[in-house]
Amino acid sequence: CLATLIIMLVGDTYTLINYVSFINYLCYGVTIIGLIVLRWKKPKIFRPIKVNLLIPITYLAFWAFLLIFSLYSEPVVCGVGLIIILTGVPVFFLGVYWRNKPKCVNRLIESMTCWGQKLCFVVYPQGAVAEEE
Numbered sequence: 001c002l003a004t005l006i007i008m009l010v011g012d013t014y015t016l017i018n019y020v021s022f023i024n025y026l027c028y029g030v031t032i033i034g035l036i037v038l039r040w041k042k043p044k045i046f047r048p049i050k051v052n053l054l055i056p057i058t059y060l061a062f063w064a065f066l067l068i069f070s071l072y073s074e075p076v077v078c079g080v081g082l083i084i085i086l087t088g089v090p091v092f093f094l095g096v097y098w099r100n101k102p103k104c105v106n107r108l109i110e111s112m113t114c115w116g117q118k119l120c121f122v123v124y125p126q127g128a129v130a131e132e133e
Contacts (some may be wrong), residue, residue: 002087015077022070022081029063032056 035056038045071078095109117123 018074018077019081019084022078023085025063025067025070026081026085029060029067032060032063036060 036053039053094105101109
């Protein structure tokens with residue numbers, strides 16, 4: 001989010017759309033790869049929708065062509081898009097991977113979460129506490 005704000009202040013909107021579209025297509029392809037891997041490694045799990053594997057493999061072939069073409073034609077835009085994705089790695093390690101955080105870090109994360117929820121009007125209901133009262 002911070003990287004996007006900086007890019008919007010410095011660059012133009014067209015360039016930001018190019019960065020985000022590359023990131024989206026990269027994530028779509030990784031999702032399809034995950035679908036194929038799960039169908040291969042865990043064929044017996046329940047799937048509410050099951051399609052022929054020819055459809056995701058065909059999609060993946062077109063995806064690979066478009067991604068390689070994007071990397072060839074605009075390597076700087078793709079590189080910046082990858083850097084934008086990689087800015088989330090420290091957030092993942094601080095927020096998810098690091099289990100035994102000090103209390104001050106937990107309080108900071110909780111206050112930032114509460115502030116963000118209030119800012120975006122997405123506060124979750126209290127659940128069991130509200131039902132008991």
